[in-house]
Amino acid sequence: MLDFFRNHQRLMMFMLILVILPGLGFVGIQGFRGFFDESANVASVNGHNITRVEYDDAMRQQLDRARQVLGAQFDMKTFDTPEHRREILDGMIEQRVLADETQRLHLTASDDAVRRTLMADPVISSLKNPDGSIDIERYKQLLAMQGMTPDQYDERVRYTLAMQQLPASIQGSAFTSKTLAQHLTELALQQREVQGIAFHPRDYAAQVQPTDAQLQAYYDAHRNDFSTQATATIQYVVMSPATLSDSVQPSDADLKKYYDDNLAHFRTEGEVRASHILIAAPKDASAADKAKAKQKAEEVLAQVKAHPDQFAQIAQQNSQDPGSASKGGDLGYFGRGMIAGGQAFDDAVFALKKDEISGIVQTDFGFHIVKVTDVKPTVTRSFDEVKDQITKELKAQLAAKAFTDNSEGFTSLVYEKAKSLQPAADKYKLQVQTATVTPQPDPKLPPDSPLNNPKFLEAVFANDSVSAHNNTQAVDVGGNTLISARVTDYKPAAVPAFDAVKDAVRQKVIAAQSDEAAHKDGLAKLAEFERSKTTTGFSSPLKVSRNDSQGVPPAALSAIYKVDGQKLPAYVGVDLGDDGYAIYRVNQVVPGTAIDPHTLAASQQQVAQVDAQTQAEAFIKALRERSKVKFYGSVDTAPQTADQ
Incomplete structure (x- = not known):
């Protein structure tokens, strides 16, 4: 519902x-x-x-x-x-x-x-x-x-x-x-009992026998429906950082310099695992409350020092941090700046060794007693470990720079050497590829394919491209990608002769005349049913709702619910387009089931x-x-x- x-x-x-x-x-x-x-x-x-x-x-x-x-x-x-x-x-x-x-x-x-x-x-x-x-x-x-x-x-x-x-x-x-919600829900749950009868065009197809004159007339009136799309066989080159990546290769010296200059990127900063006991004393607390909290913290610290192996139990009993107290004060692993205690907390914690316990540490949240339970030292990966990663990153950077540096030259070269893409391909080490395209994008290609770019297709089918076979301009298709093409063969859009498509014309005429016959028969039957109020020829009754159409088409369901529920039974005719015509007899309105509180909410x-x-x-x-x-x-x- x-x-x-x-x-x-x-x-x-x-x-x-x-x-x-x-x-x-x-x-x-x-x-x-x-x-x-x-x-x-x-x-x-x-x-x-x-x-x-x-x-x-x-x-x-x-x-x-x-x-x-x-x-x-x-x-x-x-x-x-x-x-x-x-x-x-x-x-x-x-x-x-x-x-x-x-x-x-x-x-x-x-x-x-x-x-x-x-x-x-x-x-x-x-x-x-x-x-x-x-x-x-x-x-x-x-x-x-x-x-x-x-x-x-x-x-x-x-x-x-x-x-x-x-x-x-x-x-x-x-x-x-x-x-309001209840009223709308009741409308949504309301059912209507209906019976239907359909007039499908396919049931009339055998009766339709169009003449040659009718076929010729339909062809003359709908010639463009049978036309073939223009096609262009093209050579093309694509310039992007990806296509230039093979032409750039950083040296070992470049890789080592990058490593040295960005050493921090390959360093995993040290972390500690710690537990703490918090005696709360917010920064806006009174001096008396802070003094009382500090005294309590000193008492707990004395207890911890006397029984360091019972830190978790003491934390469960005394810590006022709701997030960690139940876990024995455990805060898990963290690095500097990851805990809200601020600089004072970090300085105290990261000065401790494993299993050491701090003194009282004051922050904006109160007074802490901290025990470090594990230490992960700072680790810097070696050059050999990250060499492949650096190579990949540097190649990407160099290719991006090469694209920026050479895009203007590529654009000029495909224009100046208008009869061939090979000079641009040779100079920038690009591959000349081939394809056949139409003015419309090809849904079989990936959505980001440059061959589907509207501006590129417009350039391919421009007069200068298809007539003079000149290179297109270097089209910017987004994503740091330029593409230029040259048309090697062009077939314009054409309308086949009548004899070549006569069978296809026949099928369309039969479909059109069958649909017309179905609608005509349906309208006549609707008038007859409205006079006789009969149920003859209708399907068995079924109950439909706005949420459960029982297979009734959306247009028909809409028409059924427009019928005045106070004037039943009633008949409604529905144009189903290519599916023909249908008539529905609305017998009664059936209230929906009771609405439970959960559904109403x-x-x-x-x-x-x-x-x-x-x-x-x-x-x-x-x-x-x-x-x-x-x-x-x-x-x-x-x-x-x-x-x-």
Whole structure:
């Protein structure tokens, strides 16, 4: 039942409007203006430009995600619409106004919040060493692949957390009454007893015998439906740090220098395992309370010194640290700065040897007595141990530098030597590869394949490429990757002759006429049933609900629940598109089962989440309305992001 609220958020929001927000008017949203001016920006928010490049990147990233998720089911036409492009830009504008408000309110995230977020990331968590510490070198390598340093990534996480605070605070305060939740749950659980009869086009196909004239007429009216895509056989070269890595090889001297310069990176700092007894005395406690706590600590210390082998038992009896007292005061392994006691605590602990017990150590939390139970010394891995790791990292750095140094030269060379890619391949030690492409991305290729990049495909099928067989420009497909191609063979899109596709035309005509016959028969039967009120020809009765359709198509289920429950039995006809036509007889409304408290509580929470989302969206909308948003044109056409 709870799935109903997740899958019908529009209905939930509508009900909330009816019950909670009566009387509110609806206002339009400002549309987009006509044509782009000469600037490189698509919009600006409070003076901050959203550039065409940023917009193209956002569009491209969403297309890549869609290709990855949908695979062979990906259809560019679904995304290549003015509405979808406007949604992308709207989302970027909303992010910008939220960022401005976050900055205006001076919101940020603490170091501890950033650390917790990083450690909760499964990718970063996978970099843990056996002792629980993070492999810093692998972490740096991971970020370097994304063009970031640890400090830069920390700030990105901090920025994201700060941005989330305003929407999270709104959503966290959402509340829905139990009465509303019960009403919506009752609607979701309500059943309707129905009987159905279907008119499938396949049942009429044998009756359809189209003439040659009808086939010819259909072909003439739908010629483009039978056209073949243009194809281009290409040679291409890709320049990226990855393709340049084989051409760079650091010397042993370079590797040793890197090791010496970054010795701290290969050092695992020492750790101790310690137990402590805390006699609490917060820094804001009175002098008398602190004196009393110190006296207690001295008494416990005397007891510990008299019986050092009973430290754990004494800690269980006396320590006021709720996190460690039950474990005999055990704090586990830790390094400097990992325990909240501060410098004084670290200095005392790391001065002790194994099995030594400290005197009284005062921190902002009170008075501690510490026993070190194990010591892990600082360990520095030798050059030979890390040589392969350094080689890999240095090669990546040198390849990235080589890409930066040579990208301009590569771009110029493929332009100057326009009739061949071999000069560029020879100079930069790149491989000339071959492929056959179409103007549309190939869903069989990986989502990040440069051959699927819309700008690259646009360059391949440009007139200069297909007619003059000149190299394309060096196209930047993102991710520090340039690609240039040369068309060696081109086959334009073509419409086959009628005789070549006559069988395919016949199948389409039969399908169209069968569908028309099914709909015509269904409409006639609906009129007949409404007069006779008969059940003849219908299926056995079944009970459907919004959560359990019993196989009834979504369009039919929607029509069934639009029938007035006070005027039954009733008949409703449903156009099922290519599946034909169906008629349903709604016999009665069946109330749902009793709602148990657990289900009601869960429903109340989910409806509150829908309400919270609505309020958050309203907040963002209000921010946008008070912001200075300027559009430089329309994104209804976007050749940089839409496949041509």
